Amino acid sequence: MSEWDVMRQGDNGDQALVSTYDSRVGALTRVLVMQSGAAHKQSYWVEGPAEPVLTTNRDLYLHLLRLGRRARGDSWSLSAFLRGLRQVGESVQDRGELTLDDVAAMFDAALTVAPPAYDRSWSSADLALPGGTPVDHADWDRVIRSQLADLEDLAARPTGGRGKVEVSRSGGPRATPRRWCNTEVAAYLECAVAGSLGGWDAADGARVALPGGPSASPVRAVTPLSWEGMARLAVCGQLYE
Numbered sequence: 001m002s003e004w005d006v007m008r009q010g011d012n013g014d015q016a017l018v019s020t021y022d023s024r025v026g027a028l029t030r031v032l033v034m035q036s037g038a039a040h041k042q043s044y045w046v047e048g049p050a051e052p053v054l055t056t057n058r059d060l061y062l063h064l065l066r067l068g069r070r071a072r073g074d075s076w077s078l079s080a081f082l083r084g085l086r087q088v089g090e091s092v093q094d095r096g097e098l099t100l101d102d103v104a105a106m107f108d109a110a111l112t113v114a115p116p117a118y119d120r121s122w123s124s125a126d127l128a129l130p131g132g133t134p135v136d137h138a139d140w141d142r143v144i145r146s147q148l149a150d151l152e153d154l155a156a157r158p159t160g161g162r163g164k165v166e167v168s169r170s171g172g173p174r175a176t177p178r179r180w181c182n183t184e185v186a187a188y189l190e191c192a193v194a195g196s197l198g199g200w201d202a203a204d205g206a207r208v209a210l211p212g213g214p215s216a217s218p219v220r221a222v223t224p225l226s227w228e229g230m231a232r233l234a235v236c237g238q239l240y241e
Contacts, residue, residue: 004048006030011041018044024053025063028105033112035091054100058219061190061199063104065206068186071111079151081185083118085110086144093137097224103233107189122149124171134231139175143231146174147238154183176234181241188237195240196232197222 004027006018018034021027024046031044054060071081088109092098098106127146129139150167157168167178182188194200194207198217202209209215225233 002049004046006034007045007047008034009043024048025101025104025108028101029108029112032088032091032105032109036088036109036113052099052101054104055221056100056219057193057197057199057217057222058201059199060100060104060197060222061193062204064107064189064193065204067104067107067111068189071185071189074111076111076185078183078185078188079118079148079155080115081110081188082144082148082151083115084113086141086148087113087116089137089141089144093141097226098230099224100222103225103230118148118152120152122171123152125149126172127175128173129175134175134228136227140227140231140234142175143234146176147234149174150176150178150180151183154180176238179239181239182237191240192233192237195236196229 002022002024004021004024006021006027007015008018009015019027019030021030027046027048031046034042034044054063085106088106092102092106095102122145125145127142127149129142131139134140134143149171150169153167153170154165156170163181165180165183167180169178182191190200190206194217199219200207201216203215
């Protein structure tokens with residue numbers, strides 16, 4: 001069985017073993033959790049086999065399906081999850097692309113860190129994408145903040161239901177549509193992968209096949225995701241059915 005070590009280097013240059021994992025995603029998650037939040041002088045990394053463990057759309061789908069069920073059991077709100085995800089994303093903002101292991105670790109870490117408070121300035125900020133489509137971490141961050149601002153508006157003016165809703169926005173332009181289909185974590189995560197990458201199977205119990213349609217989507221290898229791909233995950237999480 002493979003193992004992955006989480007290592008730390010202090011400001012004096014000394015290196016130390018933090019912990020050992022039998023899951024590469026688990027080790028990457030631990031690093032993201034320790035790197036997020038307040039700035040510090042210590043650095044963290046993972047030592048062990050470097051090949052990604054999650055390589056297909058099916059791999060990521062099943063991972064996020066389990067994560068969503070955990071979030072539901074722990075009563076996480078979508079706003080708290082997205083605030084944690086945004087904080088975790090800051091520690092990888094300089095990367096041009098993320099492997100599926102990195103993506104899974106980001107989502108896992110978002111359910112591990114203490115989510116920061118909502119910044120009320122986002123409700124009135126101009127969060128529109130400068131180029132119209134997302135290209136980098138800053139654009140992905142605008143997408144996440146737009147969704148958070150929408151969720152605040154929904155909380156202030158509840159619709160009384162859990163189905164499709166159109167947000168009555170209180171502030172400036174945003175990077176995402178007004179329409180929402182998924183406002184809880186499990187549905188958001190399942191639809192994020194199903195809508196952008198596929199990998200679902202009706203036998204999983206989360207998605208119903210349409211009459212006469214396929215009972216599963218094709219399984220395919222997935223290359224590392226750009227920040228545009230990460231933004232597509234987020235928008236599909238909001239809109240896909």
